[in-house]
Structure formats: structure tokens, C-alpha cells
Amino acid sequence: MTIEVSKDGNAALTIDGKVQQSLDFGTSGEKDNFLSTDPNSLLPSQRSQVPGEGGFLVADVTSPHGIGHRVVFNRHLNVFQFILLDGSRKHTVTFRIDELLCVQDYSVKIKSGVPILTGKEPISTNTLFFYFVFRKDKKKWRLKELPVRFATPSERNYWQSIITATLQCIRQRPHKLTIFVNPFGGKGKARHIYKTQVEPFFKMAGIRCNVIETQRANHAHDFVKEMPQHEWEALEGLVSVGGDGLFNEILSAAIQRTQNEAGKDINSPTAPRLSTPSFRFGIIGAGSANSIVSTVHETDDWATAAVHIAIGSECNVDVCTVHENEKLLRISANAISYGWLGDVLEDSERFRWLGPIRYQWSALRTTIRHPRYRGRVQFSLVPKETQDPKNSLPPCVGECPICEGKETAGGYDFHWQADFTHVICCVIPTITPFTPYGLAPFTGIGDGSLDLAMVPQISRCHNMQFMRKVAMYGGKGLYGLDRSLNVFRVERWSFQPNMNINATPGVWNLDGEILHQPADAALHFRLHPQLISFFGRDVAGIELAKRSVIKRHRKSSIVYK
Numbered sequence: 001m002t003i004e005v006s007k008d009g010n011a012a013l014t015i016d017g018k019v020q021q022s023l024d025f026g027t028s029g030e031k032d033n034f035l036s037t038d039p040n041s042l043l044p045s046q047r048s049q050v051p052g053e054g055g056f057l058v059a060d061v062t063s064p065h066g067i068g069h070r071v072v073f074n075r076h077l078n079v080f081q082f083i084l085l086d087g088s089r090k091h092t093v094t095f096r097i098d099e100l101l102c103v104q105d106y107s108v109k110i111k112s113g114v115p116i117l118t119g120k121e122p123i124s125t126n127t128l129f130f131y132f133v134f135r136k137d138k139k140k141w142r143l144k145e146l147p148v149r150f151a152t153p154s155e156r157n158y159w160q161s162i163i164t165a166t167l168q169c170i171r172q173r174p175h176k177l178t179i180f181v182n183p184f185g186g187k188g189k190a191r192h193i194y195k196t197q198v199e200p201f202f203k204m205a206g207i208r209c210n211v212i213e214t215q216r217a218n219h220a221h222d223f224v225k226e227m228p229q230h231e232w233e234a235l236e237g238l239v240s241v242g243g244d245g246l247f248n249e250i251l252s253a254a255i256q257r258t259q260n261e262a263g264k265d266i267n268s269p270t271a272p273r274l275s276t277p278s279f280r281f282g283i284i285g286a287g288s289a290n291s292i293v294s295t296v297h298e299t300d301d302w303a304t305a306a307v308h309i310a311i312g313s314e315c316n317v318d319v320c321t322v323h324e325n326e327k328l329l330r331i332s333a334n335a336i337s338y339g340w341l342g343d344v345l346e347d348s349e350r351f352r353w354l355g356p357i358r359y360q361w362s363a364l365r366t367t368i369r370h371p372r373y374r375g376r377v378q379f380s381l382v383p384k385e386t387q388d389p390k391n392s393l394p395p396c397v398g399e400c401p402i403c404e405g406k407e408t409a410g411g412y413d414f415h416w417q418a419d420f421t422h423v424i425c426c427v428i429p430t431i432t433p434f435t436p437y438g439l440a441p442f443t444g445i446g447d448g449s450l451d452l453a454m455v456p457q458i459s460r461c462h463n464m465q466f467m468r469k470v471a472m473y474g475g476k477g478l479y480g481l482d483r484s485l486n487v488f489r490v491e492r493w494s495f496q497p498n499m500n501i502n503a504t505p506g507v508w509n510l511d512g513e514i515l516h517q518p519a520d521a522a523l524h525f526r527l528h529p530q531l532i533s534f535f536g537r538d539v540a541g542i543e544l545a546k547r548s549v550i551k552r553h554r555k556s557s558i559v560y561k
């Protein structure tokens, strides 16, 4: 089937050379609008990211209310244009193919933008149902239906097959996913969340899902590490339905296996660049903190995360490896902190039975205890950091072996020995229920830098104020209020506790999990810029479409739906 557009603006719809329908494009100016191959004819927000194959599909259709429309599938630009033909005025709405989840010959019930599949939906004879995803508000994404009635069933079927084939060829769209569900994560609702808020999107997008319910801690980790080779090589995406802990298991296993197979030494903190896994990662936030998913999507909304996985959104995320000498200890894609925050996490583990309130309880207990940790932080800046630590860092406290020339700097450019209340490193901005505006002042999701904040020992009261301000204004806001904060953008850093002063070496809070600091060794942290690809949209690139001013004069259920 082809659409032939003649010079005088008329087009004919043909199947196998037989003319099915003649289309009148009116004035040639209108024709140019709808059949343009120039991306500049569209607003930036209407331009598809998917390269087109060329050609047009054009059909005159009706809405469910019998109002005439023309639908144009511009395969040069990979956009759909729905044009209201009401005789007096013509209005158009444009959708990109990237926003199209699927087309179906049956309607699906949609409740609050989330599909509800019963499996008993009746097939329609002439109608094609377009399911577009859209940004409902600043943060949440939802699904909407656009029913279009064609003149004949064969025309409808033809459109459906062409569009479905085009969708299947989009490189970003996953066809098969391996999904881990932690039935005990968060409030224990992960299974229900997956069934009701996530699976319907994947089913509609035609994604085949291998769903594994984790039976124990480290189940997902072992599964990924021991997956048969042919399955590993065919992987398109690993999705965790749980909290940050479950995601970290999957991430660690996948990165380690990728390096093993590529012959890279992940244990060395100075090894050359690591290999990027060939598949993407996704999270449905069904844990208690859901920090990573909240940071990537700015919300832990389940449907939003499911939408981005289903349409194959893609963003690259930085990862940090943690080493003790030449041994890899952990992998982090979120936040690493030592001092007060580490102690709060360790203490809170003893009060799990209290539920989420345990964090406030442990924060109170730790504040009363008022720990201080002497140690030495060493770091190297990323090239884009303009602040010189030598100008802002106070002198080292106590006997510093580097200042005294007894030890070398070990490859780091700067060091500071002090009594700390906090040493916090953010790999990504780190949005949590306690830091809704993000913990990090500068770093992005995949900007190739770690934010390293060093807070020397402060009083109990000052610490409470500090935590309150971080919660109220975020790291960025706090830095705006207090420029004396020791925050630097770094690519590598290390921490060595001073055991002459500290009775115990303290613990790390690594992505919400505890990591013990060895008494006699430094931990080294190394950034791997954009090491993984994530099912998440680069939020900076998306503008909310302005609402149509003519919405008040609603004439069409398609164009103004």
C-alpha cells in the first residue's frame, strides 16, 4: 500500500496498486504542512527521536462521535497528525511515535491513566485504538486512548500492521525483560504493584517478561551471575520491583559479570575504563526509600517507571565502585555516607520492628551519642571543578602523615585530616523521602562527577539544623545559603580512619545498606561515568506541551482528547 500525493494536493490511498480511497488535501499549503519531510515544520517538542523510514500513510477517519478527521502517519518524521475536518476550521494534534505505546483493535479500560486488562475485551471491526503515553503533570506519566474509526476493516488492519511493525523496529524498545520482584520489599506490596500498575503496560507493549520472585537475600544477585550464557547475551533489560537494596544486588552482579566476560579487572581502583553492560536497568520503586528511582524520574510513581520501561526511555547513569586495596567491596549508584548517617542506619537495624519511624528514633539516639570520627579524606577533582580546595579547606587536625612528609599522597591531589560528623558522597542527586530536593548540590545522573561533602565535627544542635536544612532546601539550596560548606566535585577519593583516636572505625551507609570500615585500611571510591544505561528519561529535555487555547470549544474527541 502506498499513498500517492499529486502536485495539485490530492492523494490516493492504494493497496497493491488498487485505489481504495481518494483524499482531498485542500490547499497546497495545508498539504505541505501535513506531508512535510522537514523536521523544522514541527515544534521541538513534537519532533520524534526515532529516525523515520520515509513515506506517508493518510486516511480519512471518524471519531467515535462520527466527526470527520484525517490521520497522517508521517513516516519521514515518525509522527502522527490528527486533523479535525469540520468544514469551517481545521485543527491538528501531533504525536511522536516515541509516545505511542501500541495500537490495538480492541479498547482497554483505563483508570487514572493506568490500563486495566481483563483479557475479555471485544475486538472492534473498524476502529483502531491508539495508546499514547503523556506527561500528566510535572512528574507523572500516564496512558491515554485515542479511538479512530476507519472506513473498512482491511484499512484498519493495514494501519495496525504497519504501525506495529514500525514500533517493533524502534531500537530503544525492549522486547524481553527479566524482572525481579521482592515480595518483602517496603510494605510487602511489590507483587500487587507489579500485577496492577506495571504488567498491563508491558503486556500492551508486547514485552515478554520473565518474572522471578526473590526467595531470599542475594537471590537476584546469584541469578544474574549464574544465568546461562545464551540468556545473558540476549538480555535487553533487568528490572527490579523492590527497593534500592534489591536494585543494588542486580547492578553489582551485572557489572561484575560484564567485566569478567570482557576480561577487565574490576578489583583495582585504578584499572582502565570498565565495560558497559549491553542492556538497560529499570526500577519499579516498591521498597521503603526508593531513592534511585525517585532521582531518575523525580517520582517513585510505579506507572511512570513502567511507562518509561515500556517505551524504552534511555538515560546513562554514573556508577561508583568501592575498593579496599586491590579488592572490590561494593558498587553504588546512589549515595555513600560515613559518620552520623552511617551510625543512624546501623542503629536503625536493631529497631526494624518499629517500621519507618525507626530512622527518626535512631537519629535521636545517635545525636545524643554525638559520635565524631577522625580520619583522612583524599580526593582528586574532576576537570570542571573550578574551586581550589587549597583556598577553602582548613589545615589538617592532629599529626597528619602526609603534611609531615611521612606518607605520599598515593595518587590523590588533595587531602584533609579532620574530626568529621559527616563525609557524604553522592553519585546521583539522591532524592529520598528525607531529602525531597536532593542531597547533592551539583551532581547529575550521568554528569561524570561525584559530589563529596565533608562536614567537620559540629555540635548536636548544629547537626540537627544541618539535617533540617538539607531536608528543607536540598543540598543545592543549602550550598546557596552557606558557601563555606566543603563540597567538591571529584572523580576519585579515599577515606582512612585514624585508629589512634577512634575506638571503633565506624560504618558506611552505602545505598541504604551497611558497609563496615576496616580498622587498618583505607577505602577507595572511584567514579565510572555513565557506566550503565537506565530506563529513564532525561528529564531536562522534556517540556510540558502547552494546553490548547481552543480546548474550551471542544469539537473533537480525538484532537482535544
Ligand SMILES: Nc1ncnc2c1ncn2[C@@H]1O[C@H](COP(=O)(O)OP(=O)(O)OP(=O)(O)O)[C@@H](O)[C@H]1O
Pocket: 182, 183, 184, 185, 186, 187, 214, 215, 216, 217, 218, 219, 241, 242, 243, 244, 245, 246, 247, 249, 286, 287, 288, 289, 290, 291, 512
Ligand atoms: N524474599 C526475600 N526475603 C528476604 N530478603 C530478601 C528477599 N528478596 C530480597 N531480599 C533482600 O532484602 C533487601 C531489601 O530489599 P529491598 O531493597 O527490595 O526493600 P527495602 O529495604 O524495603 O527498600 P529500600 O532498600 O529502598 O529501603 C535486599 O537487599 C534483598 O537482598
